Amino acid sequence: MRAVTCARFGGPEVLTPADLPVPVPGAGQSLVEVAAAGVNFADTSRISGTYQPTPRLPFVPGTEVVGRTADGRRLLATLFEGGGFAEWAVVDDAAAVEVPTQVSDADALALLVQGLTAWHLLRGSARLSPGETVVVHAAAGGVGSLLVQLARHFGAGRVIATASTPAKRELALSLGADAAVSGEAEDYPVRILAANGGKPVDIVLDAVGGPVFGAALATLGTFGRLVTYGNGSRQPKPPVDLDTLTDRNLAVCGFWLRPALTAPGAFREPLREMVELVTAGRLRPVTGASYPLAQARQAFEDLLARRTIGKITLTPLG
Template identity: 50%
Template sequence: MRAVQVTEFGGPEVLNLVELAEPEVGADEILIDVDRIGVNYADTHQAENSYLAPSKLPLVPGGEVVGKTAEGQRKVALINSGGYAEKAVANKYMAFDVPEGVDDLHALSMLVQGTTAWVLLKKNAHLETGESVVVHAAAGGVGTIAVQLAKAWGAGRVIATASSEEKRRLAMELGADATVDSNAENMTEALIEANGGKRIDVILDMVGGTTTDQSIAALAPFGRLAFYGMASRKQPKAVELRNLLGHSTTVTGMWLPHVFRLPGNVFGTALNDLFTLIQAGKLKAIAGGEYPLEDARKAHEALRSRGTVGKLLLDPRK
C-alpha cells in the first residue's frame, strides 16, 4: 500500500511517499480502507518529535482517518499513528460510526478539532451565558468550530483573532461579533477595545509566546485562558503566580488524549453533540484544502505557514 513515512525527524521535507506492507490487525482492532485523512497541527510536531507523546522511527504520521471496514461500515477513527496511508488499523473502541448527513470533511473536522473546541469551552473554560470569549486562530480547524459553539452556547460577545482580512471576514460569517488582527502590536489593548473597553472572560489560545502573555493581561477577574497548543513554538512568560493573583486568573491546559481518562464517556458525548448540530444545520466545518497523499509535504508547509483556514485533508485515493 502507499503511505507517507518519516525515517528521520524534521520539517515537511522528511515526509516521503513509499510502498509498505498492509498493517497487521490485532485483537480489538479493525482495518479501515481510508477515504480521507485529517491533517492536524499535531502531525507537524509528530514529524519533528516535538509532540507531548514521543515519536519513534520509522513513523507513518497521522492520527485520524475516515473510511470503510471490510463489512462496509463507515467509521471515523482516532489512531496513535499510521494515518497517512491507504489502509489504517484502529482500536475498535476508538472508531466511531459516521451518521447519515455527515460527510468526510465534517466527520474528520469534529473528531479532533470539534471535540477540542467542545472540551475547551465546556470543561476547561466552563463558559457561562453572557460571557465574552476570544478565539485565537479563529480561521483554523478548532477556531472555526469554537466561534460557532461559543455563539450557540450563549456567549455574550465572541472576538476572533486572525492574520488576514479574509480570515477575519470568515470569522464574522461564522458568528463572531468582532475581530482583531493577530499581528496587533499590543494584543492586550486590542482585545479589550474589541470587547467595548471591558476585560475578557474566556480566551482560547494555541499560539504561545507574546500572544499568550498579552492575552493573560487582558483577562477580567476570574477570567480563564485555555491553552491547547503552541503554534509559535515560543514559550509564554506570563504564567507566574503573582500574575495569576493579580486578576484571580485561571490558566488551564488541554491535551485531548487526557479526555479519555474522564468518567462518563466525555469524548463520545462531545462527538455525538457535534454530529447532532451538523445534522440540524447548526454547525459547519470549513474546508481548508484537500491534497493527494503524495503532497503531504505541501499540507504540512501550509499548516506551518499559518496561512490555512478550516480543515486540511489528504486523499489517499489520488
C-alpha cells in the same frame, strides 16, 4: 499499500512515499479502507520529534481517518499511535464512531481532533457560563473556527475572534463572531478591550503562545480564565506572575486532548453531539484543501506557512 512514512525527524521534507504491507487488525480492532485522513498542526510536531510522547522511528503519521470496513461500516476514528496516512489503517473500535453519509469526509474529520478539542476547551477547561465573553485566537483555523461556533451554541454572550488576515477575520465573522481583530501581540490588549466595549473579557483560548500569551492575560477580568492549548508561534511563553493571578482571581490552565479523552463520556458523547449539529445544519466545519496522499509534504508546508484555512485532508485515492 501506498503510505507516507517518517524515517527521521525534521520538517516536511522527511515525509516519504512508501509501499507497505496492509496492517492486520487484532482483537477489538477494525481494518478501514481510508477515504481521507486529517492533517493537524500537532502532526508537524510529531514529524519534528518535538511531540510528547515522541514517536518511534520509522512511523506512518496521521492520527485521524474516515473510511469503510469490509462489512460496510463508515467509521470516523482517532489513531493515537499514528498510521492514518495510508490506504488502509487499523483502528481501535473504542476510538471509532459510525458517521452518516450526510456528513462529508472533511466535515467528519474536522470534528475529531479539532472538534473534540474545541468541545472540551469550552466545556471542561474554560467552563463557559452563559453570557460570558470569549476570545478565540487563530479563529479561522480548524479548532478556532469550531470554537467560535460552539461558544455561541453553548451560550457565550460575546465572541471575539483574532486572525492574521482580513480574509480570515471575515470568515470568523461569518461563523458568528461578534468582532474580529488582528492577533498580533503589539497593542493586543487595546484591540481586544475595544472590541468588548472597553470591558475586560472572561475567557481567552490561546493556541498561539509566545508574547500573545502574556498580552492576553492582561485582558482578563476578575475570575477570568486563560486556556493555553498550543504554541503556534513556536516562541517561549512569558512567565506568569502569581501576584497578577491573585490580584484578579485569574486562572491559567493548559489543555491536551489525549489525556482528556480517557475520562468516561469524553469521546463518543461529544462527538455524536457535534455530528448531530452538523447534520442539522447548526455547526459548519470549515474545510480547506484536500491533497493527494503523495503530496503530504506540500500539505505540511502550506500548514506551517499559514496558507491554509480550516480542515485540510489527505486522500489516498487522489
